[in-house]
Amino acid sequence: MSIQEKRKIVNIISTLLITSIYFWYVLQSRPEKAMTTDELLSFWATSLLILIPVSIVAKIIIHILFGIANTIVTREFDSMNSDERDKLIELKATRNANYLFGAGFFLAMGTLAMDMSVTIMFMVLIVSGVLSEIMDNVSQLYYYRKGI
């Protein structure tokens, strides 16, 4: 298995882990009292805004640790360099992920149009965000394995 494929698998696992742990923590710390729509909007928007830097920092740490572990095990230095094939694969995978997130966004707006709760709308947005991230990595894995 190439270093690029290993990195994608690490990405999938870290995305699932970070998002699950973060939202488990957010839902635990959610106020017990019933919230108004404005309070709900503020709660979910804040949760999402905090998730972005938390996720970036956690992923950087995970990738540094992975790089060190991989170098120790394989004795090969992971230069993180990417060439034209890596960039083409990344572009195609991003396209697939964007299609999925677009569909999720459309679905999220649909929940609001059907008078569903703001919580459901944010849940659909978050799930489609996570799924599109996974789609990105799975697509890259597929293109590295099957060729482009």
Place this chain on the structure above:
Amino acid sequence: MSKDLIRNNIRKLRFHHDEMTQQQLAESVGVTRQTIVAIEKGKYFPSLELAFRIAHAFNTPLEEVFLFQPENLKK
């Protein structure tokens, strides 16, 4: 684009250049070893620039590295 139309002789050319390794070729053309592996296996078709770089690394014309086989179009 059909994958049967283009073949390459990179493995043979590496052999004839003192068993040049995939890593050495990758470094001389500025890509990763995995990209050379993918090109050799026909899983990736390089850009025109990279194709010329590979030919230049072997000091040989492009058409000796990559072969276009239009007869496979009929299949």
